[in-house]
Amino acid sequence: MASITCRVQFLEDSDPFICTNFPEPRRPPTVSLEENLPLSEQIAGIHKLLEAPLKLEECTLQLSPHGNYLDLDSSLAEQRDDLDGFYEDVG
Template sequence: MATITCRVQYLEDSDPFVCSNFPEPRRPLQYDLNEHLLLNEQIAGIHKLLEAPLK
C-alpha cells in the first residue's frame, strides 16, 4: 500500500471582519493519504483528525 504523508491544517475564517486568521491547529498534524483511494473518500478522515468545525 503506497501512502503519501501530508501535514494538514485549516483556516478558521468564521468571522469575516477579523483581519488576522491563523491556521489551526498551530502545529500541522500528519495524515497518510492512500494513493489507491479517491481523495474525496479520505477527506472525512482528515476532517475528523483536525476536529474542524462543520460548515
C-alpha cells in the same frame, strides 16, 4: 497502495473580515493519504483528526503554499500533473 504523508491543518475562513484567521492547530499533525483513493473518501478522517469547526460538507482541501484546490472526486494520482511540485516536496 502507495500513501503520501502530509501535514494538515485547517483555516476557518467563514468570515473574510476577521483578521485573526490563522490555521489551526498551530502544529499541524501528519496524515497518510492513499494516492489511489478519491480524496472524498479520505477527507472525513482528516476532518475528524483536526476537529475542524466547520461541517464536513463545507470543507475542501487546498495545497499549500501553491494554493491549488484539490478535486475531492479524484485521487492524488489522478491529479498528479496539476500538483505543481507537490510530489517533489514530499519526496
